[in-house]
Amino acid sequence: MSKxxxxxxxxxxxxxxxxxxxxxxxxxxxxxxxxxxxxDESEKNDDTYIHGCQSDIWIQTEYDDNxxxxxxxxxxxxxITKGLAALIIRVLDExxxxxxxxxxxxxxxxxxxxxxxxxxxxxxxxxMVSEMKQRARQYTS
Amino acid sequence: xxATTPPSTAAPAFDPxxxxxxxxxxxxxxxxxxxxxxxxNAATSQKPQVVIDRMNAYYARENSNVHRGVHALSQGASEAxxxxxxxxxxxxxxxxxxxxxxxxxxxDGLNLIASSFGPTVVDEGDEILLTxxxxxxxxxxxxxxxxxxxxxxxxxPITDTGExxxxxxxxxLSEQTALVAISHVSNALGTVNPIDAIIDAAHAQGVxxxxxxxxxxxxxxxxxxxxDADFFVFSGHKMFGPTGIGVMYGKRKHLEAMPPYQGGGDxxxxxxxEGTTYDDIPHKFEAGTPNISGAIALGTAAEYILNVxxxxxxxxxxxxxxxxxxxxxxxxxxxLIGTAEEKTSVLSFVLxxxxxxxxGTFLDRLGIAVxxxxxxxxxxxxxxxxxxxxxxxxxxxxxxxxVDALVEGIxxxxxxxx
Numbered sequence: 001m002s003k004x005x006x007x008x009x010x011x012x013x014x015x016x017x018x019x020x021x022x023x024x025x026x027x028x029x030x031x032x033x034x035x036x037x038x039x040d041e042s043e044k045n046d047d048t049y050i051h052g053c054q055s056d057i058w059i060q061t062e063y064d065d066n067x068x069x070x071x072x073x074x075x076x077x078x079x080i081t082k083g084l085a086a087l088i089i090r091v092l093d094e095x096x097x098x099x100x101x102x103x104x105x106x107x108x109x110x111x112x113x114x115x116x117x118x119x120x121x122x123x124x125x126x127x128m129v130s131e132m133k134q135r136a137r138q139y140t141s
Numbered sequence: 142x143x144a145t146t147p148p149s150t151a152a153p154a155f156d157p158x159x160x161x162x163x164x165x166x167x168x169x170x171x172x173x174x175x176x177x178x179x180x181x182n183a184a185t186s187q188k189p190q191v192v193i194d195r196m197n198a199y200y201a202r203e204n205s206n207v208h209r210g211v212h213a214l215s216q217g218a219s220e221a222x223x224x225x226x227x228x229x230x231x232x233x234x235x236x237x238x239x240x241x242x243x244x245x246x247x248x249d250g251l252n253l254i255a256s257s258f259g260p261t262v263v264d265e266g267d268e269i270l271l272t273x274x275x276x277x278x279x280x281x282x283x284x285x286x287x288x289x290x291x292x293x294x295x296x297x298p299i300t301d302t303g304e305x306x307x308x309x310x311x312x313x314l315s316e317q318t319a320l321v322a323i324s325h326v327s328n329a330l331g332t333v334n335p336i337d338a339i340i341d342a343a344h345a346q347g348v349x350x351x352x353x354x355x356x357x358x359x360x361x362x363x364x365x366x367x368x369d370a371d372f373f374v375f376s377g378h379k380m381f382g383p384t385g386i387g388v389m390y391g392k393r394k395h396l397e398a399m400p401p402y403q404g405g406g407d408x409x410x411x412x413x414x415e416g417t418t419y420d421d422i423p424h425k426f427e428a429g430t431p432n433i434s435g436a437i438a439l440g441t442a443a444e445y446i447l448n449v450x451x452x453x454x455x456x457x458x459x460x461x462x463x464x465x466x467x468x469x470x471x472x473x474x475x476x477l478i479g480t481a482e483e484k485t486s487v488l489s490f491v492l493x494x495x496x497x498x499x500x501g502t503f504l505d506r507l508g509i510a511v512x513x514x515x516x517x518x519x520x521x522x523x524x525x526x527x528x529x530x531x532x533x534x535x536x537x538x539x540x541x542x543x544v545d546a547l548v549e550g551i552x553x554x555x556x557x558x559x
Binding site: 027030081 | 514
């Protein structure tokens with residue numbers, strides 16, 4: 001059984017609390033982008049593409065019906081967006097569909113990155129989360 | 142004369158530090174630790190204290206509806222409102238204040254023209270000529286008009302440096318052309334278009350021209366009579382005025398022939414259920430209670446610019462643009478987008494290996510406000526093959542120190558993301 005969402009979110013918060021300046025948090029976020037479960041180039045198509053006004057995202061969802069969990073892979077052409085996508089995937093990956101569908105993102109508040117998940121930013125992340133939740137709802141009974 | 146020519150002796154009267162001190166918003170830090178460097182003036186400008194004070198004074202002591210009351214406050218408000226119209230007429234050298242119609246802004250003005258004037262000149266099978274560098278606000282209203290009338294859109298292309306292909310103008314201005322709509326200055330590239338030549342060519346074929354002056358009115362002297370524009374529209378908020386107020390200038394003959402845009406109070410002569418007669422221009426186009434405080438304060442903003450000296454401010458901004466261009470050109474891995482011979486106030490650029498969103502987000506954290514993305518010019522970005530650019534845009538209160546801060550910020554951005 002994978003770790004609960006709250007535990008993973010807390011882990012993220014703990015990691016980010018190691019940096020006492022914003023520059024360190026940004027550098028770490030950019031590094032995290034490299035840890036994203038990378039979507040296959042061949043899977044970058046209209047189905048996985050999310051158009052943001054400012055940056056683009058690709059997100060793919062797979063359902064494992066043996067374990068009743070979702071698996072995500074993704075990418076973005078902007079590094080900050082990619083880092084945040086990696087963070088969100090890290091928290092939601094291998095979680096049951098109900099958990100994904102109802103997930104909150106308070107941990108982004110705690111690490112001071114919440115503003116990136118607003119529609120005002122137009123970076124596609126909010127659409128990405130909506131898409132992940134919508135896919136998740138397809139597998140909830 | 143090219144705008145980028147550095148005046149070796151900028152007008153001595155123009156003191157950017159004194160101008161800067163008039164704008165309270167410029168004197169602040171963001172994110173607790175970053176002094177604000179405001180370089181997003183093409184999106185909106187900051188406001189001088191006199192404009193803020195004028196709005197406050199209106200609401201504190203003068204608030205009343207215009208053109209309706211016999212009482213003292215209403216007469217005072219009506220007078221201030223019409224005086225502001227006279228100031229704006231002077232600002233663009235309109236022949237008389239009746240040809241200056243208040244709007245919500247450039248977008249509103251363009252929609253008014255497309256809705257009201259458009260159908261009087263555009264018929265099925267006709268063509269509306271735009272350019273490849275237009276803002277969405279100067280594309281979409283015309284597409285909607287084309288859809289309604291059965292007309293089609295033609296597009297004057299640009300060169301790689303971001304200048305209009307005037308050599309294609311003769312081809313595109315055809316018997317079918319019913320209307321030309323073109324920006325005076327490009328919001329995404331800063332290119333100053335040869336508006337006189339285009340208007341002359343269009344008029345030679347009897348075609349009216351609508352000029353989007355959103356990016357020119359704040360930065361350059363504008364003379365709508367000398368350019369012979371049929372319509373010239375701009376926004377207050379980009380020229381030190383309030384949001385939600387703008388101007389549509391139109392030639393008297395057009396304004397008189399056009400039907401009203403919206404119906405309601407203040408735009409009528411007489412109303413009965415059998416029929417209604419409309420007020421004269423400009424009030425025919427100003428239905429309902431207008432943005433009174435906005436119009437009055439925009440008058441103050443225009444006065445402010447006229448007092449500072451438009452030619453002086455333009456010369457100063459040209460010099461600053463030239464300095465900024467040289468400094469950005471010297472940065473390795475930076476490519477300026479839009480290198481027209483004649484430009485105003487805008488520096489659009491891309492960085493090798495750095496996405497504009499990353500750059501904009503990081504610069505913002507450093508206190509440097511720029512705009513990133515497609516700047517509401519998706520067709521232009523498609524033409525240039527770019528997902529977007531980073532845009533720094535200047536105003537008369539910016540200084541070389543602001544440009545230096547931007548250059549330093551770009552270096553740090555490249556270090557982090559490159």
